[in-house]
Amino acid sequence: MLKSVLSILLISAALPAWAEEVFPARLAGFAEVPALTLVQPPADAPRDAWVSGKFTGPAPNASPMSAPADTGRAYGAHPTGLSLPFIGQPFQGMSGFAMNRAEDGSLYALTDNGFGAKLNSPDALLFFHKLNPDFALGTVERRAQIFLHDPDHKVPFRIAYEGTDSRYLTGADFDPESIQYADGAIWIGDEFGPWIIKAAPDGRVQQVFATTLDGAKLSGPDTAGTVVPAQPGKDFRVQRSGGYEGMALQPGTGLLWAMLEKPLLTETGTEGDFLRVMTFDTKAGAWTGNSVRFRLDEGAVAIGDFNFIDDTRALVIERDAGEGDVAGACPEGGEPSDCYPMPARVKNIVLVDTADLDAEGHMRRIGHIDLLRIEDTADMTPYTLDGLFSFPFQTIEDVVRVDETHILVANDNNLPFSGGREIGKAAANEFILLDVAELLAAR
Numbered sequence: 001m002l003k004s005v006l007s008i009l010l011i012s013a014a015l016p017a018w019a020e021e022v023f024p025a026r027l028a029g030f031a032e033v034p035a036l037t038l039v040q041p042p043a044d045a046p047r048d049a050w051v052s053g054k055f056t057g058p059a060p061n062a063s064p065m066s067a068p069a070d071t072g073r074a075y076g077a078h079p080t081g082l083s084l085p086f087i088g089q090p091f092q093g094m095s096g097f098a099m100n101r102a103e104d105g106s107l108y109a110l111t112d113n114g115f116g117a118k119l120n121s122p123d124a125l126l127f128f129h130k131l132n133p134d135f136a137l138g139t140v141e142r143r144a145q146i147f148l149h150d151p152d153h154k155v156p157f158r159i160a161y162e163g164t165d166s167r168y169l170t171g172a173d174f175d176p177e178s179i180q181y182a183d184g185a186i187w188i189g190d191e192f193g194p195w196i197i198k199a200a201p202d203g204r205v206q207q208v209f210a211t212t213l214d215g216a217k218l219s220g221p222d223t224a225g226t227v228v229p230a231q232p233g234k235d236f237r238v239q240r241s242g243g244y245e246g247m248a249l250q251p252g253t254g255l256l257w258a259m260l261e262k263p264l265l266t267e268t269g270t271e272g273d274f275l276r277v278m279t280f281d282t283k284a285g286a287w288t289g290n291s292v293r294f295r296l297d298e299g300a301v302a303i304g305d306f307n308f309i310d311d312t313r314a315l316v317i318e319r320d321a322g323e324g325d326v327a328g329a330c331p332e333g334g335e336p337s338d339c340y341p342m343p344a345r346v347k348n349i350v351l352v353d354t355a356d357l358d359a360e361g362h363m364r365r366i367g368h369i370d371l372l373r374i375e376d377t378a379d380m381t382p383y384t385l386d387g388l389f390s391f392p393f394q395t396i397e398d399v400v401r402v403d404e405t406h407i408l409v410a411n412d413n414n415l416p417f418s419g420g421r422e423i424g425k426a427a428a429n430e431f432i433l434l435d436v437a438e439l440l441a442a443r
Helices: 002-014 437-441
Strands: 021-023 026-033 067-070 079-084 094-097 107-111 127-134 139-147 176-182 185-190 196-199 205-209 244-250 255-260 274-281 286-295 302-308 313-319 347-357 363-370 396-401 406-411 429-435
Touching (some): 026 127, 026 139, 185 255, 244 313, 255 302, 313 396, 347 437, 363 437
Parallel strands (some): 021 363, 094 396, 244 302
Antiparallel strands (some): 026 429, 094 107, 107 127, 176 185, 255 274, 274 286, 313 347
């Protein structure tokens, strides 16, 4: 008996202080948009926008479909079977779901800055969607694409299409990663500033808000006005691609909970293994001054989306930087041309209680599901193996509650640079409906 008690104590001592329950996830629906899905720019957009991705290589290239794309050296430099630049604008992967639906019942979803960086995306238009996944058909109805534009000069810096009448925004201006719909307005969280953008449902920018924390303005290396060379942690605190990846709307309050994707910088490194979450009052148009923390689990390096499911509980996607199924991992000394050198290992959806904070201000982690181990006994997809379905994408950036037992999840496919489903093939935009009744009921 004593030996058993001692064993339990030793095991408990070895677990992290935030150890939590892992709940099951069951696949209830699957739909996808093909990787190479392109949309037309608005009729009054600059002619330059009709061919996108001209600046993704070592030199500008205006010859459509002439430059083969790959996943990049860190991911094995696998070809994706697609070539840049594109004729039209890429539908691309989703970077955020709004909690509230549009009046017609469709889902508001966001496309990010285009091709992954400020410098390579000046011809990538910024837009959001009204979508309707049809899991019976396995398709996604694309009801509308709404392009962000600034004819009233609300953006507080020079934009890429500054000299045009329509002033459409591009990926050189903002990196939109999170979206909410409230009181007739669209709210978008950006990574470059980080900024919060308020827009009309037709995409017309109404206001742009800078970020403040503890009375000081936050900025990053891509914020307009940051002068290079600059010292990280001193001249700017937000990491590159570390702005608002998730921005949840708290029901009944009008508060946006804006979560940074990566830890803030200090002069000696980072604050720690947690992410800052600041609250913004949409009615007052101002930051409340309050902030809390989300603690990343071991192996996670960033978050992908953040949405409330009731007054205080919310879902957060946390992830590593890996891509591809671990079954296809490169053996020691193996050539990455036919395997994944950095496979996916941490892809979780975490349930947190925003009202239950520890002494340091960390939100309580209630439990999570593992997106790499989803039950699919009905073999709903061609990717299911032995009753298990995996979602092994580098960037999984969308989660929203559907009802009392289901959530909707989708990936950002980083067109044309990600191939996490199959080596040599660009990843599609996958939408998965998950039965997670136990997770949603947990408290």
